[in-house]
Amino acid sequence: MSKNLLDTNLIIRFLVNDNPKKVSRVEKLLSDKDNVNILLDTIVAEIIWVLSSYYSLNKSEVIEKISALIHLDTIDCNAVLLNKALSIWEENNISYVDSYLVAVAKLGNIPLYSYDEKLKSISQVTVKEP
Numbered sequence: 357m358s359k360n361l362l363d364t365n366l367i368i369r370f371l372v373n374d375n376p377k378k379v380s381r382v383e384k385l386l387s388d389k390d391n392v393n394i395l396l397d398t399i400v401a402e403i404i405w406v407l408s409s410y411y412s413l414n415k416s417e418v419i420e421k422i423s424a425l426i427h428l429d430t431i432d433c434n435a436v437l438l439n440k441a442l443s444i445w446e447e448n449n450i451s452y453v454d455s456y457l458v459a460v461a462k463l464g465n466i467p468l469y470s471y472d473e474k475l476k477s478i479s480q481v482t483v484k485e486p
Contacts, residue, residue, distance in 0.1 A: 360385065360393045364402045367395075371403070371421050372411055386430055395426065395433040397456070404452045419446055437463060450474050 369375055370382040385391060400422060407413045407421065419442050426433050437459055444462075445455035454472065458481045461468040467482045468475065476483045 358391050360391055362393050362395050362399060364399050364406065367399070367403050367425065368406055371407065371425070386428055389430065391430050392432050393428075393430050395431050397434055397438065400426070400433070400438055401453060401456065408452075415446065444478070444480065448474075448478055450478070 366378075366382055369378045370386070373379050386393060404418055404422060407418045408415070413421075422438070422442060425431060426435050426438050437456075440459035440463055441452065441456040444450075444458050445452050448455065450458075454475060457468060457470075458475065458478055460466075461481045467484050469484050469486055470476075471485060472483075475481070
């Protein structure tokens with residue numbers, strides 16, 4: 357069993373399919389059941405940023421791509437937290453990073469301290485000010 361750490365640019369190639377040779381190599385890596393491909397939460401955030409900003413994908417397209425990616429058998433990631441963050445992002449007019457923060461607070465059952473007024477309107481989390 358081989359453990360691999362995945363970088364953003366590799367996943368971007370795979371998701372946007374803009375370089376057939378590279379996409380083919382990534383597909384081979386991701387389909388090999390002997391691989392455990394580690395996808396860090398920070399890399400997911402960067403992928404979302406690149407897809408949204410550089411490739412101008414809308415939120416639903418990004419969520420669809422990320423959801424499919426994190427459910428691949430050979431991907432090792434924090435799927436529960438990432439799924440929750442994607443769900444919160446989909447349902448609210450906040451950034452993905454704010455959605456991730458809300459998801460951490462919700463799943464950990466801990467209050468979130470912030471001055472962000474948008475976060476205070478999300479019923480899934482208790483937002484406080486110091």
